[in-house]
Amino acid sequence: MSIFDSYRCPFSGSKLSLGKDEENGKGSKEFNQILFSQNKIYKYKIIEDIPHFVTKEDLQDSDLDALRYYEKEANVYDKYLPLTFSTFGANELEIRKQLVDLLKIKKSDRILEIGCGTGRDTELISEQLGSEGNLFAQDLSPSMLNLTVSRLANSEKKIHFAVANASFLPFPDNFFDSIYHFGGLNTFSDIPRTFNEISRVTKSGGRVVIGDESMPLWLRNTEFGKILMNSNPHYKFQIPFEHLPITARDVCLRWIIGNVFYVFDFTIGDGSPKADLDFKIPGKRGGSHRTRYFGNLEGVELETKKLAYQAQLKSGKSMSEWLTDVVRNAANDELTNEK
Ligand SMILES: C[S@@+](CC[C@H](N)C(=O)[O-])C[C@H]1O[C@@H](n2cnc3c(N)ncnc32)[C@H](O)[C@@H]1O
Numbered sequence: 001m002s003i004f005d006s007y008r009c010p011f012s013g014s015k016l017s018l019g020k021d022e023e024n025g026k027g028s029k030e031f032n033q034i035l036f037s038q039n040k041i042y043k044y045k046i047i048e049d050i051p052h053f054v055t056k057e058d059l060q061d062s063d064l065d066a067l068r069y070y071e072k073e074a075n076v077y078d079k080y081l082p083l084t085f086s087t088f089g090a091n092e093l094e095i096r097k098q099l100v101d102l103l104k105i106k107k108s109d110r111i112l113e114i115g116c117g118t119g120r121d122t123e124l125i126s127e128q129l130g131s132e133g134n135l136f137a138q139d140l141s142p143s144m145l146n147l148t149v150s151r152l153a154n155s156e157k158k159i160h161f162a163v164a165n166a167s168f169l170p171f172p173d174n175f176f177d178s179i180y181h182f183g184g185l186n187t188f189s190d191i192p193r194t195f196n197e198i199s200r201v202t203k204s205g206g207r208v209v210i211g212d213e214s215m216p217l218w219l220r221n222t223e224f225g226k227i228l229m230n231s232n233p234h235y236k237f238q239i240p241f242e243h244l245p246i247t248a249r250d251v252c253l254r255w256i257i258g259n260v261f262y263v264f265d266f267t268i269g270d271g272s273p274k275a276d277l278d279f280k281i282p283g284k285r286g287g288s289h290r291t292r293y294f295g296n297l298e299g300v301e302l303e304t305k306k307l308a309y310q311a312q313l314k315s316g317k318s319m320s321e322w323l324t325d326v327v328r329n330a331a332n333d334e335l336t337n338e339k
Contacts, residue, residue, distance in 0.1 A: 003160050004046075006136075006175070009037035010053050010168035021045070044170075047142075050149070053164040054140060060189035063165060067140050070117075074143035078118050088258030092120075095256060099182060100124045102209045102265040108132045109177040112201065114166045114194075115139055115184035119148030125180060126157040133157065136171070138164040167193040171201045178207040182263070185212040186237040199245035202268045208248070211263030214239045216255055228260060235260050246272050286318020295320070297327070 007016055016035040021043070033046040045052045059067060070077075085092040100121060105111065107130030116122045116137040126135050135157060139145040142163050152159055164170050166181070167190040179198050188194050198208055215235040219225040229235045239262050244251065249269040255262055277289040287295065300308070312322040 004035060004051065006160070006172075007035065007051060007053075007162070007170045008172050009042050010164065010170040011042055011058075012037045012039060014038035016044070019043075050142075050145070050161045050163060051170070052142070053162060053168070053170045058168075059165065062187050062189040063140060063167075066184070066187045070139075070141035070144050074118070074141060074147060077144065078120075078147070081118075081120070085257060088260070090257045096121050096124055096182075099209055099211070099256075099263060100128065100180070102263075103128075103178045103180055103207050105129065105133075105178065110134045110136070110175065112136045112138070112169075112171070112176045112179045114169075114179065114181040114198075116148050117144050117183065119151040121180065121182055122148050122159070123151060123155075126152060126155055126159055129157050131157070135159045136162065136176075138162045138166075138169075140165055167197060169197040169201050173200050174203045175201050176206060177203060179210070180208075181210045183212055185210060185240070186214075186234055191240050192243045195240075195243045195245045199247045199268060204247075204268055204270050206268045207265065208268060209263065209265045211256075211261055213237060213260060214262045216259055216262075219259060228258075249273065284312075284318060285320065287320030291320060291324075295324075 002018065004016065004018055008014065009016055014037045016037060019034055019036050020032055021034040035044045035046065035051055037043070054067075056064065056067070082092055085095065103111065103125070105125065105128040107128075109129060110133070111125055111129070113122055113125060113135065116139050119137070122135065122137045129135060137145070137148055137159060138161070139148070140163070145161055145163055149161055162170060166184075166188050179202055185191065185194070198210070202208060213232070213234040214237050215225045215229055220229070225235075239253070244264070244266070245268075247268045247270065248264075248266040251264060251266040253262060253264055275289075280286065280288060281292075285292075308323070308326075309319075312319050315322050317325070
């Protein structure tokens, strides 16, 4: 089985087949291997064993901007990135190790790192995996990803690289034990879709660690906050609480590196959190959470409502039971009379 069998078409979700690119096959060694979607509408180049699931035409504006930016800045990224940590007197290695520890990696895990950049965390994640584990590292920018490839060139761990967009992950459902991302989320063009994709490709019980810049609300109006937001507009991004997937459980949020970065860690569960929406709520009103939400009828005249309360009191039933009986009987009568 080839590692390419692990991938799926990011747009159709279909399995992919390995083939030769008819257009570029002649004379070009670089581009002659491709992956086809089942319907053959989508095809993806494999360049030096790395599948490329991104084409500029498919990208929305902010992803295109990010791609252009990181393609241009890849060669100086590692030179300037440490300043982000040293500005706040933070130890980059210690912090990255603490974040990776939140994944609770087991040696045989299959892990995805999204937006791995130049591999500063990829290396730390790979160190925690055993020879049976698998790390998939992906990034939108081929130049950034190539720096991760170089950084890990001597690693003996199973690391698989792909150029891909976080909002269209090229993997099957329930494929990973955990997912990691740090530093790029704010500019992803479709953050809700990214979280849905993360939820889709992670097994139930799997761990997710994800974070980026955001000046906390309590610091935004301070001199500290204003000076930093002036220098780096990325600190103005808001934490994307509302886009976390419905499957997120035991969600923890922390602020790190001078409090100007947030990190979520959570576990993926099945569907929505569990709740008994049908238990009978004791008391005068009665009903259940579900009937109170779905069972509302049109409003009645106020006089009728007063009468209803008197009648309900007299009946000894909860309002929900009394109304259900009254409405059912009236509806049955009406329908029977019709016949
Ligand atoms: C600030 S860098 C962080 C790199 C690395 N995670 C780190 O902590 O050093 C952001 C990375 O996200 C990548 N990126 C941006 N948009 C992306 C997207 N839509 N999908 C995947 N990666 C993306 C960029 O190419 C870049 O490598």
